[in-house]
Amino acid sequence: MIKLVQNEMVKLVARKRLIVISIIVAILVGLFTYAQYKQTIEQQEKLGTxxxxxxxxxxxxxxxxxxSSSRMSDDQRERFQITLQQQQYYLDHDINPSEPGAPTFVKMFIENAGPMFIPLLVMVIASDLVSSEHSIGSIKLLLTRPVKRWRILLSKYLTLLLAISLIVAIVGILSFVISGLVFGYKGINAPVITGFSAANGELDFSxxxxxxxxxxxxxxxxxxxFVAVVVGTLSFMISVLIRSTAAGMGIMLAAxxxxxxxSSMVSSWDSAKYLFMVNLNLTGYLNGVAPPVEGMTLLFSIAVLLLWWLIAIIISFLVFTRQDVY
Known part of the structure; x- marks a missing residue:
């Protein structure tokens, strides 16, 4: 199994997609760092302090x-009320919610990148792992080796997990190093408050x-x-089911x-909370962000994503071990 995983990693590195992903992340982090710096300077000039x-x-x-605006929708009003209560809590307890430094930037960046940007990077890798073998015609050679099909697919999935870990690490390291050049590297031990829970426009501070x-x-x-693993596994399943990499990417991108x-429109659609894409913003629960559907909690979203992950794994292995190759 180790040799199979090594072989898959060699193929992955040879495609240079991890290098491209690193360059994309570095460019975006640089842009966000500059934007954050300009915003900080502008705010200080505006406030005079x-x-x-x-x-x-x-x-x-x-x-x-x-x-106070009468034109605001109920969903927006509820989110603003929760944000207002959070800001008041920070002020009352003398806690700076934006302690300057690279750690604060990393926290901001990873929370914004978690539900969409990082899953997109993972999707680029996962959607190609199996379908590319069909595209270049190497699937027949791969399956004629004296290795069971499930072991071949497992090696590809383990490679995916390694790639996901590398992508998350790359995002964290680059965002810390690049932002630290501008904001400094202090604040790693700064106090942060968590444990907020939102319901009906009110925050529970207990x-x-x-x-x-x-x-x-x-x-x-x-x-x-965890979110990246679930999205990667779903992309992996589509890569097994659909032999076109472009089509697989299109499906996951649309999803x-x-x-x-x-996530901003389904507050009255209770069944939407069982869709995997509505449960991707797990970090929002740590900050007391109102869930898309009333009653959703961190444990509920994790359970829903675990179910989708399990279904994707089962389908992937069942289909790959039984499908005809031509």
Missing amino acids: DDWRVAVQTRIIDLTNRL NVKMISQWEFLLMDFGLVW LISGSIL
Whole structure:
């Protein structure tokens, strides 16, 4: 099995997709770092101070004014009310929610990249693992080897898990190193609060606790990695079912984009909470973001994603071990 995985990793590296992904991540991190720097400077000039308390107070006033608008939808009003309560909590407990430094940037970047950007990078790798063998005609040679089909597919899946881990690590390392050149590397032990839970536009503070930023980052990266594995496994399944890499990528891209749209529109569609793409923003639960559908929790979303992962694994192995090759 180790030799099979090594062989798959050699093929993956030879396609240079990990290098391309690293370049894309480096460029985007650089752009976001510059944008964040410009925003920080502009905010300080506008407020006339670099005191974070003034920035939070200004944010509270802005949210209060926006909530007074009669044109706001109920979903927007609920999200703004929750954000307002969070900002007030930070102010009351003297906790800077935007402690300057690379760790804070990494936290922001990984939370925004987790539901869409990182799954897209993983999809590029996973959608090609099996279908590419059909495209170049090497599948016949691969299956004539004295190795059971399930072992061949398992080696490809283990390679996918290694690639996903590398992608998440690349995102974390590059975002930390590049942003640190601008913001510095302090703040790894800065206090972060988590444990918010939102319901009916109100925050529950009963489970709120303060932890170090490095602990929060570990939770963030763990949840993002889990989401990437689920999306990668679903892409892997489509790669087994559909022999066209382009078609497989198109299907997963449509699913991820539709999930991003549905997450802001399905509050009254209760059954939508069982769709995998509506449950991808796991890091939002750590920050008390209102779930797309009332009643959704972190454990519920993890359970739904685990079910989709299990179904994808079963279908992948059943189809690959029984399908005809031509």
